[in-house]
Amino acid sequence: MNLNSRWGRLTRSPAFNGYALISPTALYALLLLAAPLATVIYLSFMGDGTGVHQVIHQFQLCNYVGDCNSYRTTDGTLAVAEGYKGAWSDPLYQALMLRSLGVSFLVTLATVVLAFPVAYFVSFFVAPNKKSLWLFLITIPFWTSYLVRVFLWKVILGYNGVVNSGLLSLGIISEPLTWINVNIGAIVVTLAHAYAPFAILPIFVSLEKIDRSLLEAGSDLGESALMTFWRVTLPLAMPGVVGAVLIVFIPTVGDYVTPDIIGGGKLPLIANVIQKQMLAIDNMPLGSAVAVSAMLIVGSVAGLFVLANRRFLKVKK
Amino acid sequence: MTQRPMIELKDVHKYYGDYHALRGINADIKAGEFFSLLGPSGCGKTTLLRTIAGFEDITSGVVMIDAKHMEGVPANKRPTNMVFQSYAIFPHLTVAQNVGFGLRRDPRSQAEKDKAVAEALEMVGLKGFGARAAHALSGGQRQRVALARALILKPKVLLLDEPLSALDKKLRENMQVELIKLQRQVGITFILVTHDQEEALVMSDRIAVMFEGEIAQLDDPETLYRLPKSRKVADFIGHMNFLPAAIHGEANGEIEVEVLGLGRCHISDKQAPGAVSGGEASIGFRPETLTILYEGQAATDRETTGKVEEVVYYGDMTYYDVKLDGVADPVRISMRNVPGRPVLERGASTRVAWSASALVLFR
Ligand SMILES: Nc1ncnc2c1ncn2[C@@H]1O[C@H](COP(=O)(O)OP(=O)(O)OP(=O)(O)O)[C@@H](O)[C@H]1O
Ligand SMILES: [Mg+2]
Numbered sequence: 085m086n087l088n089s090r091w092g093r094l095t096r097s098p099a100f101n102g103y104a105l106i107s108p109t110a111l112y113a114l115l116l117l118a119a120p121l122a123t124v125i126y127l128s129f130m131g132d133g134t135g136v137h138q139v140i141h142q143f144q145l146c147n148y149v150g151d152c153n154s155y156r157t158t159d160g161t162l163a164v165a166e167g168y169k170g171a172w173s174d175p176l177y178q179a180l181m182l183r184s185l186g187v188s189f190l191v192t193l194a195t196v197v198l199a200f201p202v203a204y205f206v207s208f209f210v211a212p213n214k215k216s217l218w219l220f221l222i223t224i225p226f227w228t229s230y231l232v233r234v235f236l237w238k239v240i241l242g243y244n245g246v247v248n249s250g251l252l253s254l255g256i257i258s259e260p261l262t263w264i265n266v267n268i269g270a271i272v273v274t275l276a277h278a279y280a281p282f283a284i285l286p287i288f289v290s291l292e293k294i295d296r297s298l299l300e301a302g303s304d305l306g307e308s309a310l311m312t313f314w315r316v317t318l319p320l321a322m323p324g325v326v327g328a329v330l331i332v333f334i335p336t337v338g339d340y341v342t343p344d345i346i347g348g349g350k351l352p353l354i355a356n357v358i359q360k361q362m363l364a365i366d367n368m369p370l371g372s373a374v375a376v377s378a379m380l381i382v383g384s385v386a387g388l389f390v391l392a393n394r395r396f397l398k399v400k401k
Numbered sequence: 402m403t404q405r406p407m408i409e410l411k412d413v414h415k416y417y418g419d420y421h422a423l424r425g426i427n428a429d430i431k432a433g434e435f436f437s438l439l440g441p442s443g444c445g446k447t448t449l450l451r452t453i454a455g456f457e458d459i460t461s462g463v464v465m466i467d468a469k470h471m472e473g474v475p476a477n478k479r480p481t482n483m484v485f486q487s488y489a490i491f492p493h494l495t496v497a498q499n500v501g502f503g504l505r506r507d508p509r510s511q512a513e514k515d516k517a518v519a520e521a522l523e524m525v526g527l528k529g530f531g532a533r534a535a536h537a538l539s540g541g542q543r544q545r546v547a548l549a550r551a552l553i554l555k556p557k558v559l560l561l562d563e564p565l566s567a568l569d570k571k572l573r574e575n576m577q578v579e580l581i582k583l584q585r586q587v588g589i590t591f592i593l594v595t596h597d598q599e600e601a602l603v604m605s606d607r608i609a610v611m612f613e614g615e616i617a618q619l620d621d622p623e624t625l626y627r628l629p630k631s632r633k634v635a636d637f638i639g640h641m642n643f644l645p646a647a648i649h650g651e652a653n654g655e656i657e658v659e660v661l662g663l664g665r666c667h668i669s670d671k672q673a674p675g676a677v678s679g680g681e682a683s684i685g686f687r688p689e690t691l692t693i694l695y696e697g698q699a700a701t702d703r704e705t706t707g708k709v710e711e712v713v714y715y716g717d718m719t720y721y722d723v724k725l726d727g728v729a730d731p732v733r734i735s736m737r738n739v740p741g742r743p744v745l746e747r748g749a750s751t752r753v754a755w756s757a758s759a760l761v762l763f764r
Contacts, residue, residue, distance in 0.1 A: 300456055301489035303476045305503035305550065315502075319493045399493045400536040 128372035131155055134165045139368060146170050147373035154367065171373040177357065181381060184354040187271055187343075188336040194276040195332045196325060199283035203324070206284075207291035219288070222281050230278060234345050237274040241346070270346045271353075275336050283328035290324025291317070322396030330386055337382045354378050405468050407432040407558060407590045408453060413462035415448055415614075422448045424614035426462070430592065430607075432557075435584050437593045437601040440611035441637070446594040447486075449611070450560050453592065455479045467557050482551035483560040486567075488543045490535045490550075496522070497531030499546055503554045521549040524583070541572050548583075558590045565600065577603055598638045602626065610634050626687075630675035632763050635685050641761075642732040644725075646684040648764065658762060660684045662728035663705055666757040673762035682764040688735040690759035693721060693751050695742060700754035709749045719744050723753060 094100055103110075128147050131140030132154040140162065146152035149170045156165040171177050206218045225233060240246045241264050248260040264270060294317060302312030340355035349356075354374065361371030390397070406429035415423035422445050430436045438446040451457045452464060455476035464471040466480060482503075491499050501518045509517070522528055525545035530538075538546065544564055551559055564580075565573045581604055584591045595601050601608045602622045609619040618630045629635035632643065649657040649665070656673060659665045663684070694700060710731045711722035719738055722731040734753065738744065745751060 295487065295489065297485045297487050297489040298491060300476070301483070301485060301491070302502075304454060304456075304481075304483045305554065306477050306506070307503075308477060311505075316491060396493065 124372045124375055127368050128376045130369045132367045132369045133157065136366065137368060147369045148172050148377065152370070168367070168370060171370065171377050177354070177374055177377075180352065180354045180357055181378060183268075183351075184337050184378070185381070185385070187268060187275070187353060188333050190268070190272045191275040191279065191336045192329055192333040194272060195279050195283045196287075196328050198276065199280055199328060200287055200321075200325070202280075203284045203287035203291055207288055219285070222284055225277070226281065231341065231345075233278060234274055234342055237270070237277065238346055241270045241273065267347070268351065271342055271351065274342050274346050275339060278342075279332045279336065282331045286327035286331065287321060287324040290321045290327075294320045319396055320399065322393060323399070326390060326393045326397065329389060333389075334382055334386060337378065405432075406430055407434070407467060408592075409463070409465040410449075410453075411463040411465075413449070413452065413464060414460045415445075415452060415457060416460045422614050423452070423459070426614075426616060428609055428616060428619060430558075430590060432590055433588050435581070435591045435593070435604060435606045437595055437605040437608045438611060439595055439598060439601040439608050439637075442596060444611045445614040446596070446611055447562055448614075450483075450562055450592065450594050453558070454481050454483050454560050480557040481560055482554055482556040482558075483562065484544070484547045484551055484564045486562040486564070488547040488564075490538070490543050490546055492536050494535055495531065496527065496533045496535055496538070496546055499535055500531075500549045500553055502550060517553055521553040524552070524586075525549045526579070540567050541576065544568065544576065548580075552583075552587060552589070555587075556589060558592060561591065561593045563594055563596070566595070566597070573600075580604065602638070610637060612637075624674075628672070628674040628761060629685075632683070632685065635761070635763075640688055640733055641685045642688065643683045643685050643763075644728060644732070646682045646762065648682050648762075656762060658682070658684065658760075660760070662707075662725035662732075663703070663755060666703070666760070668757050668760055668762060672758075672760060673764060675763055677764055680764075682762065685761045685763060686732075686755070686759055688720065688733045690755065691723075691732070691734045692754040693723070693734055693736055693745065694754050700752070702754065702756040702758075704752050704754045707751060707753050709745050709747055709751055712745060712747055714744060721745065723751065725753065 127139060129143050129145065130147075131142045131144055132138075132152075133140050134154055134156045138157075140155055144152070147170050149172050151167055151173070152170055153167050154165040155162045157163075168174075202222070206215060206222075210218050238245070242248070243260050243262070247264060248257075251257045252260065298316055298320070299312055302316045303309065307315060337353075338355050340353065340359050343349075343351055343353045343356055352360075355378075358371050358375045358378070361367045361374060365371075408428075408430040410426050410428045410430075413423055413426040414421070426449060438449060440446050448457060452459055453466070453471075455471065455474060455478075471479060491502065494502070497515075497518050500521050501514055504514045504517065507514060518531065519528075522531055525548050527542060527545050527549065530542070530546075535543075535546070544567075547564070561580075565576050568576060577600060580591075580593075593601070593604060602625075605622055607619065607621050608625055609616045610625065611617065612633060618625060618634045620628075625634070626638055629638065629641070632641075635641040644663065645661045647659045649659055651657070651670065654670050655667050656670055657665065657667050692700075694704065705725055707723040707725040709721050710724050711720075713720040713722075717738060719736050721734045721736065723734050724731045
């Protein structure tokens with residue numbers, strides 16, 4: 085075998101080794117991420133057939149804007165079965181999208197605001213040899229299934245739940261509180277709890293990276309602990325905060341389990357509609373169009389957020 | 402007129418858990434003085450500096466700055482500013498924002514503050530660097546930013562923790578000169594921590610040499626170099642040769658000693674600055690106080706003979722390790738290389754001139 089052959093030189097180059105190393109991952113990502121995504125985008129431009137999962141392969145924009153039709157195939161010819169409005173033309177989807185964004189915004193706010201003190205505590209007040217133990221403890225909620233945790237919150241916040249029966253038996257309230265169970269607040273609480281560790285970890289990492297002498301410098305230059313936090317610690321922790329916001333915000337827009345279980349189906353979010361269109365109603369093109377639209381909106385919101393914080397992200401420590 | 406010292410340290414002790422880091426520090430630092438803390442790694446220099454800055458609570462003792470007790474006064478309320486060893490430049494701010502960081506509560510207008518920042522940058526030789534991102538600076542430039550950021554607040558005391566140790570030799574020497582000039586210009590009390598004895602000698606008005614949490618000697622550079630109080634201090638500052646000696650009497654401020662290899666001589670009792678320890682006496686002398694005599698040259702004072710064991714050529718200087726007759730260990734002699742004076746070979750026999758006035762007695 086001639087080791088100096090072109091192939092030999094290629095296989096020994098660092099770039100080749102790098103690609104070889106990531107190729108299983110790249111392949112996996114391509115198959116399981118890019119391919120379904122492409123399919124969904126493709127479907128969103130097609131027509132809906134009334135048969136089970138039937139798609140009419142014919143390009144159209146009406147799943148997004150304007151009026152659209154489902155088709156029935158009779159004797160090999162297409163006939164209009166029923167009409168529906170495109171994702172951007174139907175006020176229902178706009179309302180649901182807004183509600184979803186609102187819920188995600190609240191969840192993100194609650195999660196990050198609550199996660200920051202925890203991350204700060206672990207980074208600044210826990211002895212270095214105990215930090216990994218603390219991080220380990222923070223991940224404990226992940227030991228149980230997400231569904232179990234959601235149901236637990238239902239038990240806690242439900243109509244006959246722990247909170248209500250507790251308050252009732254103490255005589256603090258005379259009737260069960262309804263505003264804590266089937267509503268946005270309950271969904272927010274449940275989601276915020278589920279995503280807390282995701283927010284704590286990136287903030288913790290960025291706090292860990294802050295050179296402690298910078299904080300001493302802040303105080304040396306005449307600032308109180310609070311002002312040093314505001315002028316030094318927080319700006320330097322922003323990359324972690326931005327990361328936490330994205331990690332919480334993006335998946336919560338797509339969450340459909342929590343609104344289903346906690347909200348009892350009475351407070352659907354955008355993801356519930358996508359699920360319904362895809363499965364129960366069996367209008368895959370419309371479901372896809374809603375999904376793609378939601379993705380674009382979430383992507384833009386996230387992009388704008390990153391853009392607004394770019395001066396913090398450029399900082400080299 | 403006796404001025405009140407700017408900083409008074411009275412019997413300062415500091416424990417880290419069980420570890421006794423500062424063991425009774427006593428020192429008065431004068432206003433406008435360039436004061437250095439010199440000592441080997443781990444002797445407590447940084448701890449003492451941080452104690453003055455207010456970053457460490459002391460276990461017992463008194464720290465006074467400008468005649469005020471500092472107990473319970475946090476770092477942000479002390480009239481001191483620090484240049485950190487790592488410089489601690491805020492990476493998310495520009496150079497100008499870094500320098501102006503401490504001016505937030507300054508009542509002056511923004512325009513006046515901007516002007517002050519520009520002046521401070523000019524003073525440290527960074528004119529026009531204000532808009533740069535802090536991370537886009539070299540080590541020397543960072544150090545200057547840290548300096549400007551502290552000096553702009555016109556502190557009573559500027560604390561510097563090994564500010565030059567991260568710089569290369571050439572830049573370090575330049576910055577030493579610049580720091581001295583700057584200190585004379587602004588008239589602020591400087592306290593410099595360093596483990597580089599040369600740096601301390603070059604820059605300071607006075608130096609405190611520390612070992613293991615204690616000040617072993619506090620003197621001006623010349624006294625410290627010429628009349629060290631202990632062999633340890635002598636050894637830490639430059640090179641010193643030691644020869645065993647026996648004391649034969651002391652009278653009228655003079656001490657008669659018999660020095661191995663040199664013979665009997667009289668020295669002034671000022672040449673024995675250290676306390677009597679009761680151990681074996683020895684005589685110390687610096688390499689440059691002995692002279693290698695060339696052929697036909699007469700000694701001005703006393704002379705002895707020896708043999709060159711090692712020659713180290715340094716360009717402007719040559720170091721000789723010379724075994725004096727009757728002494729087992731060689732002594733180091735440094736000679737300036739001048740034209741017409743050949744560098745001796747290894748193994749050459751030579752005459753060595755010395756003078757009793759350059760000896761230091763440790764007893
Ligand atoms: N936070 C701390 N906890 C426990 N021990 C400490 C702490 N800080 C310093 N020490 C110990 O106190 C001693 C003095 O430390 P210090 O930092 O003052 O030394 P230094 O003279 O500045 O040394 P260097 O030249 O290496 O910077 C060292 O033995 C160090 O291990
Ligand atoms: Mg130190």
